[in-house]
Amino acid sequence: MKSEKPVIVVSNRKAEFEYFLTERYEAGLVLSGTEIKSIRNHEAGLNEAYCMFMNGELFVRGMHIAHYKEGTYNNHDEKRDRKLLLNKNEIKKLLLKVKDKGTTIIPVKLYFNERSFIKLEIAIARGKKKVDKRNSIKEKDQKREAKRSLKGMD
Secondary structure (H helix, E strand, C coil), X not given: CCCXXXXXXXXXXXXXXXXXXXXXXXXXXXXXXXXXXXXXXXXEECCXXXXXXXXXXXXXXXCEECCCCXXXXXXXXXXXXXXXXXXXXXXXXXXXXXXXXXXEEEEEEEEECCCCCEEEEEEEEEECCHHHHHHHHHHHHHHHHHHHHHHHHC
């Protein structure tokens, strides 16, 4: 059987700049039909999204999925809370980690796996301070300069 690379629909590029990402998990999503069609059209956003616990279940809040153009009265609410599908052990681990001060759970990527199911990659995150953000910018610039110099040598 041929293993395909997952197709990334949306990624939260600011997440790595704003947070230290420690552990990552793959979660399924409870979605309606029009939401899936909008995601297939790459009309989704993770910029303001975060995860929270309600009644022992994990939900993603603030994730934007645009209205499906051909959807009628069955269309979905764009920013509704969506339930994440994880097993009990993962939920317990995440709940313990979030109880620490300064940690949160944020969505990083929304993608189709090899079986064409929509998955959300979530990560346990701790906020960066201004100094840390400056250091990450400096590291990016140094890497970029190193690539340019290597490219110029060819």
